[in-house]
Amino acid sequence: MFAMIIEETGGPEVFQYAEIDTPQPGPGQVLIQVACAGVNPADWKNRQGHLAPFRPYVFPYIIGFDAAGVVAAVGEGVTDPRVGDRVFSPTNHGQGGQGSYAQYTLADTDRVARIPDGLDFAQAAALPVAALTAWQGLFDRGGLRGGQRALIHGGSGGLGSFAVQFARWAGARVAATCSTPNVAYLRELGVERVIDYRSEDIAAAVSEWAPRGLDFLMDAVGASTLPAGLDLVRAGGTFVSIPTLVDDGDIPAAAAAAAEKRVNRIFSTMDDTDCAATLETIAGLLVRGEITLPPVREFDLRDVAEVHRGLERGHNRGKMVLRVADL
Numbered sequence: 001m002f003a004m005i006i007e008e009t010g011g012p013e014v015f016q017y018a019e020i021d022t023p024q025p026g027p028g029q030v031l032i033q034v035a036c037a038g039v040n041p042a043d044w045k046n047r048q049g050h051l052a053p054f055r056p057y058v059f060p061y062i063i064g065f066d067a068a069g070v071v072a073a074v075g076e077g078v079t080d081p082r083v084g085d086r087v088f089s090p091t092n093h094g095q096g097g098q099g100s101y102a103q104y105t106l107a108d109t110d111r112v113a114r115i116p117d118g119l120d121f122a123q124a125a126a127l128p129v130a131a132l133t134a135w136q137g138l139f140d141r142g143g144l145r146g147g148q149r150a151l152i153h154g155g156s157g158g159l160g161s162f163a164v165q166f167a168r169w170a171g172a173r174v175a176a177t178c179s180t181p182n183v184a185y186l187r188e189l190g191v192e193r194v195i196d197y198r199s200e201d202i203a204a205a206v207s208e209w210a211p212r213g214l215d216f217l218m219d220a221v222g223a224s225t226l227p228a229g230l231d232l233v234r235a236g237g238t239f240v241s242i243p244t245l246v247d248d249g250d251i252p253a254a255a256a257a258a259a260e261k262r263v264n265r266i267f268s269t270m271d272d273t274d275c276a277a278t279l280e281t282i283a284g285l286l287v288r289g290e291i292t293l294p295p296v297r298e299f300d301l302r303d304v305a306e307v308h309r310g311l312e313r314g315h316n317r318g319k320m321v322l323r324v325a326d327l
């Protein structure tokens with residue numbers, strides 16, 4: 001198969017389009033023929049070698065968590081999904097497997113969801129990591145409830161665009177931060193109080209909007225960009241940080257400070273075990289129009305270096321996906 005491989009960690013220039021062996025599905029796995037690979041900030045950090053504490057880098061190495069495509073083959077014991085089904089998945093990359101920037105990739109069936117009618121491959125590839133991380137941080141770990149006042153710090157990126165919408169869908173009142181060019185975008189997504197972090201003081205805006213403090217805060221940007229985040233949350237509230245690998249501050253100290261203030265402090269990393277049902281729920285919300293898909297920009301797989309350069313600048317709106325094949 002053809003794949004975008006790296007032979008060493010480093011800058012965007014390390015990508016090479018090359019031919020390597022097609023993987024074969026083992027027991028409980030499916031082989032996905034990839035139409036589109038979703039792109040996440042974890043990908044550039046992975047390319048630079050930041051995932052070394054979690055996995056050995058064995059070269060040639062293929063980056064990319066998210067895939068949407070068609071089941072090309074199934075391993076022993078797999079009856080569902082079937083060959084030919086349209087599916088999307090965070091693949092087995094989080095477990096150390098090869099990634100999705102390739103013609104074919106592997107995924108265990110517990111993390112493979114069907115693409116419903118009404119969603120195309122590019123749209124489905126935009127979902128897994130960003131939408132799952134938002135969902136788990138808000139609901140499975142954070143326990144967000146209707147009526148609560150929630151601030152999403154970093155509302156305009158891949159994760160934030162889902163988080164603000166999920167929180168609204170759950171009946172929460174939602175504020176979110178973004179830079180000036182994204183203010184109108186977040187208003188369109190239904191955010192009640194958009195805080196332009198370039199021109200406004202976040203603490204002042206929050207204390208006006210939620211005078212008794214936030215019930216819920218999600219930091220989807222990084223610890224250095226919201227150093228006084230804990231002060232924004234009321235006692236008994238919840239403060240969820242999405243670990244970034246590069247800007248997480250002193251996690252034990254943050255947890256201790258929150259315990260003292262009786263704030264439920266959570267560091268929520270995506271768990272893709274058995275995630276197919278959540279992915280199908282999210283896809284269902286989209287096709288029923290209960291949430292809208294963030295803008296999805298599509299690029300050719302061969303343009304991945306340029307896509308990574310853009311992503312690394314940290315001001316992406318919505319999602320970017322790589323077109324691998326026209327299926």
Ligand SMILES: NC(=O)c1ccc[n+]([C@@H]2O[C@H](COP(=O)([O-])OP(=O)(O)OC[C@H]3O[C@@H](n4cnc5c(N)ncnc54)[C@H](OP(=O)(O)O)[C@@H]3O)[C@@H](O)[C@H]2O)c1
Nearest residue numbers: 041133154156157158159178179225243244269270315316
């Ligand atoms: N641990 C995990 O399991 C996990 C899973 C998913 C994501 N993540 C991490 O979560 C972070 C967000 O992911 P993503 O997919 O949403 O990234 P993304 O699509 O690149 O979006 C990043 C967003 O951050 C915003 N931003 C940058 N500086 C900001 C600031 N000072 N204040 C407020 N917003 C700011 C940008 O908005 P503006 O352009 O408006 O500034 C941009 O929309 C990344 O670090 C990613 O690696 C971790």
